[in-house]
Amino acid sequence: MRRPTAQDVADLVGVSRSAVSLVLNGHGAGNIAPNKQKAILEAAERLNYRPNAVALSLRSQRTRTIGVLTWPSVGGTPSLILRAVLNSATRAGYVLIFMDTGGDQEVEGQALATLRDRQVEALLVIAPELTDYRPPEPMMSIPTILVNCADPQASVTSVVPDESGAGAAAAQILVDAGHSRVGILAGSPDAVQTRLRVAGCHQIIAAADMAAETQFVAGCDPGSATVAARTLLEQPEPPTALICAHERITVGAALAAAELGLRIPEELSLVSLEDGEQLACQLAPPVTTIERPDRPMAEQAFSMIIESLDSAETSVKQVAFVCPPVFRDSVTAPRSRQSRSATASR
Amino acid sequence: MRRPTAQDVADLVGVSRSAVSLVLNGHGAGNIAPNKQKAILEAAERLNYRPNAVALSLRSQRTRTIGVLTWPSVGGTPSLILRAVLNSATRAGYVLIFMDTGGDQEVEGQALATLRDRQVEALLVIAPELTDYRPPEPMMSIPTILVNCADPQASVTSVVPDESGAGAAAAQILVDAGHSRVGILAGSPDAVQTRLRVAGCHQIIAAADMAAETQFVAGCDPGSATVAARTLLEQPEPPTALICAHERITVGAALAAAELGLRIPEELSLVSLEDGEQLACQLAPPVTTIERPDRPMAEQAFSMIIESLDSAETSVKQVAFVCPPVFRDSVTAPRSRQSRSATASR
DNA sequence: CTGAAAGCGCTTACAG
DNA sequence: CTGAAAGCGCTTACAG
Numbered sequence: 001m002r003r004p005t006a007q008d009v010a011d012l013v014g015v016s017r018s019a020v021s022l023v024l025n026g027h028g029a030g031n032i033a034p035n036k037q038k039a040i041l042e043a044a045e046r047l048n049y050r051p052n053a054v055a056l057s058l059r060s061q062r063t064r065t066i067g068v069l070t071w072p073s074v075g076g077t078p079s080l081i082l083r084a085v086l087n088s089a090t091r092a093g094y095v096l097i098f099m100d101t102g103g104d105q106e107v108e109g110q111a112l113a114t115l116r117d118r119q120v121e122a123l124l125v126i127a128p129e130l131t132d133y134r135p136p137e138p139m140m141s142i143p144t145i146l147v148n149c150a151d152p153q154a155s156v157t158s159v160v161p162d163e164s165g166a167g168a169a170a171a172q173i174l175v176d177a178g179h180s181r182v183g184i185l186a187g188s189p190d191a192v193q194t195r196l197r198v199a200g201c202h203q204i205i206a207a208a209d210m211a212a213e214t215q216f217v218a219g220c221d222p223g224s225a226t227v228a229a230r231t232l233l234e235q236p237e238p239p240t241a242l243i244c245a246h247e248r249i250t251v252g253a254a255l256a257a258a259e260l261g262l263r264i265p266e267e268l269s270l271v272s273l274e275d276g277e278q279l280a281c282q283l284a285p286p287v288t289t290i291e292r293p294d295r296p297m298a299e300q301a302f303s304m305i306i307e308s309l310d311s312a313e314t315s316v317k318q319v320a321f322v323c324p325p326v327f328r329d330s331v332t333a334p335r336s337r338q339s340r341s342a343t344a345s346r
Numbered sequence: 347m348r349r350p351t352a353q354d355v356a357d358l359v360g361v362s363r364s365a366v367s368l369v370l371n372g373h374g375a376g377n378i379a380p381n382k383q384k385a386i387l388e389a390a391e392r393l394n395y396r397p398n399a400v401a402l403s404l405r406s407q408r409t410r411t412i413g414v415l416t417w418p419s420v421g422g423t424p425s426l427i428l429r430a431v432l433n434s435a436t437r438a439g440y441v442l443i444f445m446d447t448g449g450d451q452e453v454e455g456q457a458l459a460t461l462r463d464r465q466v467e468a469l470l471v472i473a474p475e476l477t478d479y480r481p482p483e484p485m486m487s488i489p490t491i492l493v494n495c496a497d498p499q500a501s502v503t504s505v506v507p508d509e510s511g512a513g514a515a516a517a518q519i520l521v522d523a524g525h526s527r528v529g530i531l532a533g534s535p536d537a538v539q540t541r542l543r544v545a546g547c548h549q550i551i552a553a554a555d556m557a558a559e560t561q562f563v564a565g566c567d568p569g570s571a572t573v574a575a576r577t578l579l580e581q582p583e584p585p586t587a588l589i590c591a592h593e594r595i596t597v598g599a600a601l602a603a604a605e606l607g608l609r610i611p612e613e614l615s616l617v618s619l620e621d622g623e624q625l626a627c628q629l630a631p632p633v634t635t636i637e638r639p640d641r642p643m644a645e646q647a648f649s650m651i652i653e654s655l656d657s658a659e660t661s662v663k664q665v666a667f668v669c670p671p672v673f674r675d676s677v678t679a680p681r682s683r684q685s686r687s688a689t690a691s692r
Numbered sequence: 693c694t695g696a697a698a699g700c701g702c703t704t705a706c707a708g
Numbered sequence: 709c710t711g712a713a714a715g716c717g718c719t720t721a722c723a724g
Contacts, residue, residue, distance in 0.1 A: 090457070
């Protein structure tokens with residue numbers, strides 16, 4: 001049972017397929033006799049006719065398809081970004097083809113070639129954590145937007161979070177709560193994301209003349225984070241608050257606090273960054289977080305794609321999104337600041 | 347700068363575009379003069395010619411495109427499944443178009459229509475947790491495979507994990523370690539996945555004549571899981587081991603154990619299920635897990651798709667994958683079984 | 693007001 | 709051995 005074509009509809013009514021096309025595309029008025037219009041509409045309905053998108057693409061030279069290059073893999077792509085991009089695309093009548101770069105030039109080149117063969121109208125490159133990304137040569141000829149990664153040479157438009165701002169915001173929350181000794185649990189020391197987040201923290205910490213110590217957790221895994229947090233917390237003069245650069249690290253910090261019998265927030269305040277996996281917000285108590293605005297970034301990127309397609313305007317932009325704080329229950333004034341009676345009353 | 351077509355290559359060499367097509371598709375031998383063949387190959391290379399996949403699709407009536415319907419959203423789809431499916435597709439020369447069902451009949455219908463318009467050759471429906479899935483009528487006319495969900499009426503082929511087997515395997519590990527009082531931390535009480543996992547546990551527990559108590563954690567979130575675990579652990583005769591039906595629950599259990607000063611595994615053994623987000627394996631100590639075989643399931647599903655495309659064979663199958671145990675460091679014999687000296691030596 | 697033609701880019705029979 | 713034609717399904721000028 002073959003899919004019906006415009007010809008089938010035409011045959012059923014007894015008109016040419018141009019007439020069918022005209023009517024179905026709303027150009028019937030003044031071109032096709034009203035009674036034939038009606039007949040065509042009915043026949044199309046009855047046959048459940050829908051135009052073949054492939055033929056349409058060939059004819060119109062518009063595929064309404066956008067390629068998504070995930071770096072290094074779809075698996076790692078933040079779920080909110082994925083969802084928002086797909087959502088936006090669907091709403092705009094576009095379809096998305098996903099391909100992994102594998103974090104490998106060779107694989108990426110292949111993927112890019114496939115996408116071009118498929119005549120994608122634009123490209124979205126998405127990374128799981130803020131990274132530098134150098135677009136390969138052939139990418140230059142397709143409208144491209146980088147999400148959560150950026151080209152150091154700024155040859156392509158990018159949408160990124162303000163990571164150092166996020167670090168600063170986290171530190172500021174602790175300063176505001178009255179802390180003066182904080183620990184920083186950061187991610188991989190050589191990641192640009194880590195560098196930025198830590199730098200943001202230090203900027204506020206320095207301005208506030210606070211003491212701070214940083215531990216790096218290479219894999220951002222809870223296990224190593226637990227160990228790192230313990231190191232910080234078992235010092236003679238331990239920090240009264242911890243900034244965790246990633247939700248998985250936050251889990252580790254919470255674990256270390258629990259082991260040490262430190263109650264959150266009374267005896268230890270916690271601020272998390274990112275939380276794309278929704279872990280920090282689901283701990284007990286829920287952790288105050290400087291969120292990465294995955295959804296807004298994705299939506300912005302997508303609308304910029306659509307714009308560039310419609311206007312053929314090609315100026316390169318670098319959009320940085322502020323990471324908004326979400327206040328929850330993991331931060332309070334440090335214990336030393338609390339009145340003796342308050343402490344005793346527990 | 348338009349993309350070069352076969353005609354451009356033909357013009358450059360001075361032959362017809364049929365000749366170009368013949369040579370480029372390896373049908374030159376015996377049809378085209380050797381020197382012309384060489385010239386065509388060179389010209390194609392020089393122009394960087396690659397056939398237009400859209401035109402190819404229209405001509406061959408094969409799009410080499412597979413639709414992926416994510417239920418309810420790509421965001422929730424297990425990353426390993428996503429990655430494996432994409433990987434398989436790429437390797438097989440197929441391309442994937444993703445669409446969300448939104449968990450909504452209306453949205454799903456739209457998505458399905460779009461996918462059909464795009465002439466996808468087959469469909470993959472993927473769910474984040476084992477669920478019942480009733481394929482809508484129009485899906486019946488496209489080769490479809492359900493991943494991590496199944497049609498109760500078995501009208502469509504599905505690939506699922508053996509969830510009750512997973513529960514049983516978890517319980518068996520604890521039986522083998524000598525436990526006789528276990529707690530079960532399950533997910534949403536009304537989810538079919540939960541029902542299966544718990545049933546699997548109980549089967550072994552009953553056979554071993556063990557005591558067991560179950561707590562449901564509706565959202566599978568660490569916070570609620572912590573509370574639930576505490577409830578279990580603060581009883582007069584607490585369980586010596588916990589089965590956690592999901593990695594997020596495992597995090598909560600670890601947190602409760604830490605708060606209560608219970609060392610893992612010496613004072614409390616832990617077994618996790620699933621761990622698609624790689625949390626259980628990254629705790630300290632790493633937790634013994636009955637993994638859901640996401641990658642094998644995805645690969646199987648994909649190869650079945652390809653098969654059904656090639657052979658036009660249409661028998662419905664229901665494939666269930668065993669969930670393999672991964673032994674790590676969170677299980678040991680219960681304390682009461684340990685010799686007194688062993689306990690004292692700490 | 694209507695149908696026939698051209699053409700998007702490709703490949704595969706089919707004449708010569 | 710080679711080129712011209714047909715046709716995948718569609719739409720948009722273009723004759724009548």
